[in-house]
Amino acid sequence: MTEKALRLGTRRSKLAMAQSGQVADAVSQVTGRPVELVEITTYGDVSREHLAQIGGTGVFVAALREALARGEVDFAVHSLKDLPTTQPEELVVAAIPVREDPRDVIIARDALKLTDLPRGARIGTGSPRRMAQLNAYARTHGMDIETVPIRGNVDTRIGYVTKGDLDAVVLAAAGLNRVGRSDEVTDFLSVDTVLPAPGQGALAVETTADNADLIAALAQLDDPLTRAAVTAERSLLAALEAGCSAPVGALADLLADGQIVKEMRLRGVVGTTDGSTLVQLSTTGPVPETHEAATALGRELATEMLAQGAAGLMGERAL
DSSP states (O other): OOOEEEEEESSHHHHHHHHHHHHHHHHHHHHHSSSEEEOOHHHHHHSOOOHHHTOOTTTTHHHHHHHHHTOOOTTTEGGGGGGOOOOOOEEEEEEEEOOOOOOOEHHHEEEEEEEEOOEEEEESSSSSHHHHHHHHHHHHTTOOEEEOOOOOHHHHHHHHTTTTSSSEEEEEEEHHHHHHOGGGOEEETTTTTTOOOOOTOOOOEEEETTHHHHHHHGGGGGOOOHHHHHHHHHHHHHHHHHTTHHHHHHHHOOOOOOTTEEEEEOOOOOOOOOTSEEEEEEEEEEEOSHHHHHHHHHHHHHHHHHHTTGGGGSOOOOO
């Protein structure tokens, strides 16, 4: 007799279904059990408000976590950048698989790159973080752009460009890779131009803290270097007391000497959405071997950023 299928809770969007499907295949391989996707609608999926207005933090996550708590699903897959930085005690992130490309990308009309956009170009994004950094880049490079708040799924956002409403939209490379649309990208934004959201490109596989067997099985999908990097990034975000809709970018990358990873560099940025003021700093240290070491790296950089005035740039601090 075949073992009972594991139930994986997922949002219904095309992107969520694609990334959950990839995790389901991997979990099936390590456990030898079938995995079925259980589609759950979250508040962030049905609300038409801009994410910055509905608080951003946790709007795509709460319904999945409730389904876990009620025992309706065995585990859930989240985009890590959607997870609030405080982890509930009854749940555990059992795996953070190898990260996808963390960069932001542009899809522009006529296959234009960012630097080719005409004066007055309208660029759509729902993210204050992207607005702040794009506007800052434009200011320092003599460009004239207008950032336009949008939301919606990948199809909706790309549609603004194909229909001619906008000159370009900014999206995450990881999402486009996962839904097989990376060939539509017209420009990859260097992390020196736009730092991604903390945890961007990474997934979190979450289950209940009392499910020891499943935690052990899921742990086989965990990538320790990705976990160390995103832990440092999220620690920075938490120490700035900023929600996931705040204009904060962070990226921890590994500095290697040949094949040997030597150090981790953590970069952080916070800015006003008009790009007039940015606080951007980085720190480099040994690759964190523990959760505490990765957390400390993020906290230290946040402390330096706050000392340089980061707090005043974030608008509403998360409560």
